[in-house]
Amino acid sequence: MKDRYEFKEIEAKLQQKWVQQDIYVVPDSSDRQKYYCLEMFPYPSGKLHMGHVRNYSIGDVVARFKTMQGYNVLHPMGWDAFGLPAENAAIKHGAMHPAQWTMDNIDTMRAQLKQLGLSYDWNREVATCHPGYYKWTQWLFLQLYHHGLAYKKKSAVNWCPSCATVLANEQVKEGSCERCDSVVEKRELEQWFLKITDYADRLLADLKKLGGWPDKVKIMQENWIGRSEGAEITFPIIDGGTITVFTTRPDTVYGVTYMVLAPEHPLVEKLIEGKPQAGKIRKFVQEVRNLSELARTSTETEKVGLFTGAYCINPVNDEIVPILVANYVLVEYGTGAVMAVPAHDQRDFEFARKYSLPIRVVIQPEGVTLDPDAMTEAYEAEGLMVNSGPFSGMSNRRGITAVIKYLQERGLGEGRVNYRLRDWLISRQRYWGAPIPIVYCDKCGVVPVPDEDLPVMLPMDVAFKPTGRSPLEDHADFVNTICPTCGGPARRETDTMDTFMCSSFYYYRYTSPRNEDNAWDLDKVRQWLPVDQYIGGVEHAILHLLYSRFITKVLCDLKLVDNDEPFTNLLTQGMVLKDGAKMSKSKGNVVSPEDIVAKYGADTARLFILFASPPERDLEWSDQGVEGCYRFLNRVWRLVAPLGNILAVGGTPDRTTNLVGVNKDMRRMTHLAIKKVTEDVGNRFNFNTAVSAIMELVNAMYQYREVPECDRNAGVLREAVEVLLLLLAPFAPHITEELWALTGHEGSIHARSWPEYDPEATIEDEITIVVQINGRVRDRILVPADIKPDVMRELVMQQEKVQELIGDQKVIKVIPVPGKLVNIVVK
RNA sequence: GCGGGCGUGGCGGAACGGCAGACGCGCUGGACUUAGGAUCCAGUGGGGCAACUCGUGGAGGUUCAAAUCCUCUCGCCCGCACCA
Numbered sequence: 048m049k050d051r052y053e054f055k056e057i058e059a060k061l062q063q064k065w066v067q068q069d070i071y072v073v074p075d076s077s078d079r080q081k082y083y084c085l086e087m088f089p090y091p092s093g094k095l096h097m098g099h100v101r102n103y104s105i106g107d108v109v110a111r112f113k114t115m116q117g118y119n120v121l122h123p124m125g126w127d128a129f130g131l132p133a134e135n136a137a138i139k140h141g142a143m144h145p146a147q148w149t150m151d152n153i154d155t156m157r158a159q160l161k162q163l164g165l166s167y168d169w170n171r172e173v174a175t176c177h178p179g180y181y182k183w184t185q186w187l188f189l190q191l192y193h194h195g196l197a198y199k200k201k202s203a204v205n206w207c208p209s210c211a212t213v214l215a216n217e218q219v220k221e222g223s224c225e226r227c228d229s230v231v232e233k234r235e236l237e238q239w240f241l242k243i244t245d246y247a248d249r250l251l252a253d254l255k256k257l258g259g260w261p262d263k264v265k266i267m268q269e270n271w272i273g274r275s276e277g278a279e280i281t282f283p284i285i286d287g288g289t290i291t292v293f294t295t296r297p298d299t300v301y302g303v304t305y306m307v308l309a310p311e312h313p314l315v316e317k318l319i320e321g322k323p324q325a326g327k328i329r330k331f332v333q334e335v336r337n338l339s340e341l342a343r344t345s346t347e348t349e350k351v352g353l354f355t356g357a358y359c360i361n362p363v364n365d366e367i368v369p370i371l372v373a374n375y376v377l378v379e380y381g382t383g384a385v386m387a388v389p390a391h392d393q394r395d396f397e398f399a400r401k402y403s404l405p406i407r408v409v410i411q412p413e414g415v416t417l418d419p420d421a422m423t424e425a426y427e428a429e430g431l432m433v434n435s436g437p438f439s440g441m442s443n444r445r446g447i448t449a450v451i452k453y454l455q456e457r458g459l460g461e462g463r464v465n466y467r468l469r470d471w472l473i474s475r476q477r478y479w480g481a482p483i484p485i486v487y488c489d490k491c492g493v494v495p496v497p498d499e500d501l502p503v504m505l506p507m508d509v510a511f512k513p514t515g516r517s518p519l520e521d522h523a524d525f526v527n528t529i530c531p532t533c534g535g536p537a538r539r540e541t542d543t544m545d546t547f548m549c550s551s552f553y554y555y556r557y558t559s560p561r562n563e564d565n566a567w568d569l570d571k572v573r574q575w576l577p578v579d580q581y582i583g584g585v586e587h588a589i590l591h592l593l594y595s596r597f598i599t600k601v602l603c604d605l606k607l608v609d610n611d612e613p614f615t616n617l618l619t620q621g622m623v624l625k626d627g628a629k630m631s632k633s634k635g636n637v638v639s640p641e642d643i644v645a646k647y648g649a650d651t652a653r654l655f656i657l658f659a660s661p662p663e664r665d666l667e668w669s670d671q672g673v674e675g676c677y678r679f680l681n682r683v684w685r686l687v688a689p690l691g692n693i694l695a696v697g698g699t700p701d702r703t704t705n706l707v708g709v710n711k712d713m714r715r716m717t718h719l720a721i722k723k724v725t726e727d728v729g730n731r732f733n734f735n736t737a738v739s740a741i742m743e744l745v746n747a748m749y750q751y752r753e754v755p756e757c758d759r760n761a762g763v764l765r766e767a768v769e770v771l772l773l774l775l776a777p778f779a780p781h782i783t784e785e786l787w788a789l790t791g792h793e794g795s796i797h798a799r800s801w802p803e804y805d806p807e808a809t810i811e812d813e814i815t816i817v818v819q820i821n822g823r824v825r826d827r828i829l830v831p832a833d834i835k836p837d838v839m840r841e842l843v844m845q846q847e848k849v850q851e852l853i854g855d856q857k858v859i860k861v862i863p864v865p866g867k868l869v870n871i872v873v874k
Numbered sequence: 875g876c877g878g879g880c881g882u883g884g885c886g887g888a889a890c891g892g893c894a895g896a897c898g899c900g901c902u903g904g905a906c907u908u909a910g911g912a913u914c915c916a917g918u919g920g921g922g923c924a925a926c927u928c929g930u931g932g933a934g935g936u937u938c939a940a941a942u943c944c945u946c947u948c949g950c951c952c953g954c955a956c957c958a
Contacts, residue, residue: 275957307958344957346956381957381958384958392958658886658897661887676898742897742898743897819938822892870938
C-alpha cells in the first residue's frame with residue numbers, strides 16, 4: 048500500500064507500460080461492433096494549447112467509454128502538417144527548414160499527447176507533409192481533374208499580401224485573411240479551382256441526414272451555400288446583344304426602371320466603346336477593382352453608379368431601359384447583372400433616390416395605393432400585382448411562377464436556382480504544401496502527372512527569402528521537367544494545394560495508413576467509415592467540414608468509398624477562456640498544459656477540463672478549480688489505496704433483497720452512480736455532471752466508511768470500489784489503473800467492461816414527498832416508494848399540519864404526482 | 875440588417891413543466907495537530923429571532939405548478955453580411 052498519490056511516478060510508469068503492451072492498438076477485424084472516434088488532428092504549431100487538451104480529453108473519454116462498452120474503437124491521431132507558419136518561420140529566422148521545424152514540433156506535441164495518457168493507436172499516425180501521404184493528396188486532385196471537377200480559371204481572387212498567396216472565399220473573414228488579419232485584396236489571376244458548386248444542392252439537401260450534428264453548424268453551412276430560387280431573364284440591348292439577369296423576384300419585372308452591370312462585367316467595355324462617357328466609366332471600374340474585399344462588399348459603402356449611354360428593352364412590356372454600371376452589383380454572383388426594381392428592392396430604391404431614377408410600383412398590399420414619390424423605403428413584402436400587363440390583379444406569390452412560365456414560353460427566360468457558394472480555390476503560391484501534380488507543355492498544353500509518377504516530390508533544397516515569390520518558381524530542377532505525354536520539355540505547376548485538401552480525406556487514410564499502392568483499402572473504409580463521432584472546434588463549421596463533405600460525395604460518386612457523408616455525429620467543443628477571454632500570448636492569459644501536467648498530473652488536468660463545463664460551451668479556466676480536482680483524486684486515493692486487496696473478501700455483493708440499512712443504501716448509491724454516469728457520458732456527453740455523480744459516490748463512500756466495521760458488508764464495499772474505479776477510468780486513466788492493481792486486480796482496468804446497474808438496487812423503500820398548498824411547499828412526508836396516487840392523496844389530507852394550514856379554506860383540487868409531490872389547491 | 879446562442883448564488887455550473895442552486899470552488903465554524911495554506915466533520919442565495927417571505931436579465935401570458943412553454947423587451951457572445 049502506498050499512502051501518497053504520487054501522480055508523476057504513476058503516470059510515467061503506466062504510459063510506458065501501455066506502450067509496451069500495445070493496449071491501444073486496434074485490430075481491423077474483430078467480433079466487436081466498430082466505433083470510429085475521431086478528433087480533428089492538429090497543426091503542429093509548436094506545443095499543445097489548452098484547446099487541444101480539451102478536444103483530446105473529450106475524445107479520449109468517448110473512446111475509452113465505447114471500448115469498455117464492448118466496441119472495437121478506432122481512435123487515431125496524426126498531423127495536419129503542411130502550412131504557412133513553418134515556412135514563415137524559415138523566412139523569418141532562416142535557421143530551420145520548414146520540414147525540420149514541422150518534424151520537431153510533431154515530436155514535441157506527440158510527447159505531450161502521450162503524457163496526457165490518450166488512448167491513440169499510434170501505429171496509424173499520419174503526417175500530411177510526408178511524401179507517403181501527400182502522394183495521395185495529389186492522387187485525389189487528379190481524380191477530381193480527370194472527372195472534370197478541377198479546372199484552371201482566370202478570375203478576380205482574394206490575395207493576402209502578408210501571406211503572399213491567394214485564399215479561398217471560406218478563408219476570408221470580414222474582408223480580412225482569417226489567418227493573419229491582413230486586409231485581403233482582389234487580384235486577377237489564373238488559379239486552380241475545385242467544382243464544389245456542382246455539389247451545392249446535395250451538400251444542402253444532405254444536411255437533413257445529419258441528425259447528429261449541431262443545428263448551429265448545419266445552419267451555418269446552409270447560409271454559406273445560400274440557395275435562392277428565381278429566374279434568369281434576358282433583356283435585348285438596343286444596339287445588339289443581350290443582358291441576362293438573375294432575379295428572385297420575377298413578379299416585379301414590370302417595375303424595372305434601369306439595369307445595372309457589375310463594374311467587372313465583360314459587357315461593360317462593349318457598351319461604352321466609342322461613347323463619350325467611356326473614359327469616366329473605365330476610371331470608375333478601375334477604382335472599384337482596386338478596392339479591398341471589405342470596402343467592395345460592405346453594406347456601409349455608398350452606392351455609386353454611372354450611365355453607360357446604352358439601353359436595353361424590357362421584354363415583357365417593350366419599354367426602353369437605361370443600362371448603368373454600379374459598385375453594388377457583384378460580378379461573382381448570378382450573372383453579374385441586375386434588373387433594378389427600386390419600388391421593391393431596398394438597394395435599388397436607395398440608388399434610384401440618389402440618382403433621381405424613376406420608381407414604379409408593381410406590387411402593393413390589397414386596398415392600398417403606394418405612391419412612389421411618398422415612399423421612404425422599398426415595399427418588399429407580399430401583395431397584388433399592378434401595372435403588370437396581363438398579371439395585374441394577381442397575387443405576387445402566384446405571379447412569380449406565372450411570370451416564369453410566361454417568359455419560358457416566349458424564350459425570354461427561365462426558372463433558375465442560384466447559390467452563394469463559389470468554387471473552392473485551392474492554389475497557393477507557397478512552398479510548404481503538396482505540389483499540384485500538373486505539367487505545362489508547349490505542345491500538349493496542360494498535362495496531369497500520371498498516377499505512377501506520384502508523388503511529385505517537394506524539393507528540400509530551396510532558399511527561403513522574404514521575396515513573396517514561391518521558392519519553387521526559382522527551383523530549376525523542380526520547374527523544368529519532361530512532358531509525360533510527348534517527352535518534350537515542360538514546366539511544372541509551382542503552386543501547392545490548400546491544406547484543407549490534405550485534411551479532407553485523412554480520416555480515410557487512417558484506415559490504411561501505410562498502404563503504398565492505394566490511398567486506402569476499400570474494405571477497410573467500408574468497415575470503419577463513416578466516423579461515428581467527430582470532435583473539434585466550431586471554427587471549422589464551414590471550412591474543413593464543408594470541404595470534407597464535398598470530397599466524400601465525390602469519392603462516393605467515384606465508388607472509392609461507400610458512405611456519402613463522412614461524419615455521423617459531430618461535437619463542437621467550446622473555447623478555453625481565461626479571465627473571460629480566449630487565451631492568447633498578446634493578452635498574457637495563457638495557461639500552459641505542460642505546467643499543469645507537471646504540477647498536478649494528466650489525470651487532474653483532464654478531469655478539470657471535463658468537469659468545469661459541458662463540452663460545447665466555453666470553459667473558464669480556474670486554477671482553484673484545478674486544485675479542487677486534484678484534491679478529489681487525492682481523496683479517491685486515500686479512500687481506496689488503504690483497502691489493499693479487496694478481492695480477498697470473495698464473492699459478489701449480496702443481492703439488494705438481503706441487504707438492509709446502510710449497506711442497502713451504499714449499494715443503491717453505487718448503482719445510481721452507474722446509471723447516471725452511463726447516461727451522461729453515453730447519451731448526452733455531459734461529462735461535467737458525470738464527474739459530479741462520481742464525486743457523489745465518493746462522498747457516500749466516505750460516509751459509509753464511518754459506519755462501524757461490524758455493520759458493514761465487505762461485498763458492498765468491494766463493489767463500490769470497483770464501480771468507482773471503472774466509472775472514473777475514462778476520465779482519469781492513470782490513477783484508476785494504479786488503484787485497480789493495488790486493490791488486487793489482474794490486467795488493465797481499461798480492458799474491463801463498463802459496469803451495468805441493477806435497476807432493483809436503485810429503488811428506495813421509502814421516499815420523501817413534498818406537500819404543496821397552492822404551489823408552495825408546506826410540508827414533507829415519508830411514504831412508501833410504490834405508493835398509489837390515490838393513497839398518496841388520502842395520506843396527505845390526513846396530515847395534521849396540512850389540515851391546520853387548510854383551515855376553513857375550500858379544497859378545490861388535489862393533484863398527486865407519483866414519486867414527487869401532492870399539490871392541494873385551496874380557495 | 876439577417877441567422878444562431880446565452881443571461882440562474884461571491885465564482886464555474888446543476889435542475890424529464892413538479893422541493894431552484896446537484897457537484898466543485900470560495901467563505902464560516904468545529905475536530906485533529908507543535909503547526910496547518912494538509913485532512914476530516916458541519917454550515918453556506920437574500921431578508922427575518924421566528925412563523926414566513928423574496929428570488930433564475932425585465933414585463934406580460936399559459937398552467938394546479940414555469941429557470942424550463944408562449945409573446946414582447948433589454949444585455950452579452952458567435953456566424954453571415956449590397957448574394958439581386
